Amino acid sequence: MIVLLVLAVAFLEVATLRLIGVDGNRLTAALLALTPYCAVGGLLLGGVSLALRHWWIGGVVLVVALALVGVLLPRAFAAAQPPAHGGKLRVMSSNQYLGRADVQSVVRLVRENQVDVLNLLELTPREVTELARAGLFEALPYRVFKPQYGGAGSGIASRYPLTELSLAGPSLMEQPSARVDVDGTSVEVVAVHPIPPTTDAGEWKKEMAGLPRPDSSGPVRILAGDFNSTVDHATFRDLLGGGYTDAALSRGEGFTPTWPSSFFPPPVTIDHVLVDPRVAVDSYRVLDVPDSDHHAVIAELTLP
Template structure:
């Protein structure tokens, strides 16, 4: 068979250029092998993370932590790729940039607001706050409720002592209706509302109570609310996956459902994306705030607190707020129902 070749001097020039590039990279590797090794060592975990994220595999505690840092990995990949190219490690740099760009395609849309449904029903202002074993400043919580004109407040890590302090601070004067399940440590949760509540079971069993309630907004409109707090994956990663996927039961026949609280998950975890795929949208992502971190509040790094909204509704606003003496930032969403 006749060998195919690029005709003319242009093809020969490209071949010579390719040979020069390969030869130059080979010389650089031989001259500075430690530099090459360090760059390759940096690319390997990036490749593993990209594979986990693209395949949709959460794995155990260590891979869950790594996945939560996906936005930072994308940025680091760009730096490693650029540095590799500057040092004439063409293959290493090319692989790093391809991986970084693949992750960036998944991450960057979170910084852009999405067009919302044209709906004209009632508006609901929802706030969710982790009280850090009940230690959060009750006045800070009540002030947020008052200033942001909150209709529904979800509280997790709510202890009996925290309920007493919130009562003294006047929370139940502002939001008189409640479904409370206080418990020691991180296991208590509750829903407090301006509207009448009827407790209903909207999730599976979980280590910490994840209460659900129907909020009667009047005129026959009902919103289903869930205070979300699956077990932390550092305690039981399999239990975390089961409990968070239990949240993905289909929305009720009559009410539109809103899930709000500490999910112990980011948008890069397959378990949370499974929840969203069942008929919800992440309020932060909808408003272009999906990269705004919520934990730890002293130096926020990852976004594990969310408001997930029934996709038949529109997200009008989303913000995060610091809460004194809590390690989580509170998350707020204004939702308009159809």
Template sequence: MDAAEADHPPRRRRSRLVTAVFLLLVLAVAGWSAPVLLGFDTANRGTIALVATLQYAVPAGAALTVLGLALRRWLSTLLVGLLTAVLAVLVLPRAIPDSPTPAQGSPLRVLSVNLFFGRADAAQVVRLVREGEVDVLSLQELTPEAVTALDRAGLERLLPHRVLRSGPGAEGTGIASRLPLRELALARPSALAQPSALIDLPGRRDVEFVAVHPLYPMGPGTAEVWARELDELPRPNGEGGPPRVLAGDFNATLDHSPLRALLGTGYEDAAEVTGGGLVPTWGTGWFPRVTIDHVLTSGGLVAQAYSVHDVPGSDHRAILAHLVVPD
């Protein structure tokens, strides 16, 4: 037996090893996609966390498809290619702005900030309010100390009308407004405060506003509470009712079925409408950055612009939406 023949068994072993590793990677992408595609994304906190990172499965699947073509592993490449195509159809439209909708009416600029147990830089929050000419501010994880720091930095002068439900740790949430408001009770009782108000706009139409913060699905038993609180968020008003804005930290991406179901009732996501739906708003430590803060609108409100801003001291980024309330 010559040297070339003797080398065949090691080559075959290497080929089988490459095939096995590649197939494992393909199965990993399939497992990544399964909770959304098969409808068990809310099964537990593990599947909820996995689904939060689904947007990253698209480039991972695309890279595997190219690798599979180079390795000539046709069947497994076909599988991962089809999966990637399905995920791309689900995810990528969020980065494509909708056709502009002409709208005349009252402007409404909405800012949402998670203060990370009240530790966020109060001066930066107030700076965003001032420079963004914000009309209504949704504050999550609002502590009494954070209220004091924000007002010391000038928030009360800019947004004097408010419904604040401050509390220890992550419990507190608040609404601060440049415009007069009247407190409502639109959200059901929840683990974390979710206050609501009717914003008195200069035009003919007022707007209902809910500061959203369902329980984060991170501890034992929290997944069920998270799903229930998302499901219990108020639906849009019927024809003739006031428009509504839900703004805050939803602890959910647009891939989670409870949030998709909420959007299916008639809300629009301002980030998705304006092409910013894949811009991450939260990320800390080893976990990938994900998009869990949202401004949802209903009742004909038009999202004209959307942006994301860093806030020192917080694990979230602030989100700013420029809306128009048609007359």
């Protein structure tokens, strides 16, 4: 009885935060990232409690777990796309794990998938040299790179000409942005990498709030990178509420994890491609990058 009660209280605390839209502190933000696992655990806990005839515990937990499942389930289904008839653009994002990711594999993925814009997170000066040797800049000759030692560097490489911008607010890690000229269509791209909420929840919320919102009267905007956030964080949903479409959610791939590439801690989805609501998402995939702790994400888009 005591064990069931303790587990029920823990489950209800996390579920309530998710349902009312509060991220809280470093600990609760970390727990909210595990919401899909929490929902499954709640169903099991409710069923076991009912089987043991602890009616109140089982009933309350099961009702809340079902409410949580109802919130989560839509991310497994594709959504209707806007009527876009412009050019195609393939955007890929890869966290390079402190510059340790295998650059040959990254360049191979760029070539095999005909990537047009590549956002690189945790980009180091040494890795920039290795990417050049591997031939990245033959495929993507234009770039806005801000490499740093450690995990703070980022960069954008493109098949099309780039104009450097400053769209993201102040952040502890580099979040470069640029305007891409795609056959006459202007597209603004940000390489996103806010600080993790487990490091400083307040700073994470501030950096997420500093990301630009879509502008229906201006150029198309695309945010791609390691958001250190899942759809179960209210802070991330606020960004979606500003008008962006999550490419994974749009294609029914919202449960596909991107970090870590191993099985512990439990894999979650913190890498995203967010697109202007005028953009159609034709496809979305998660790709393995050897020696990185993240999977890369790639979206094929049709511009308005």
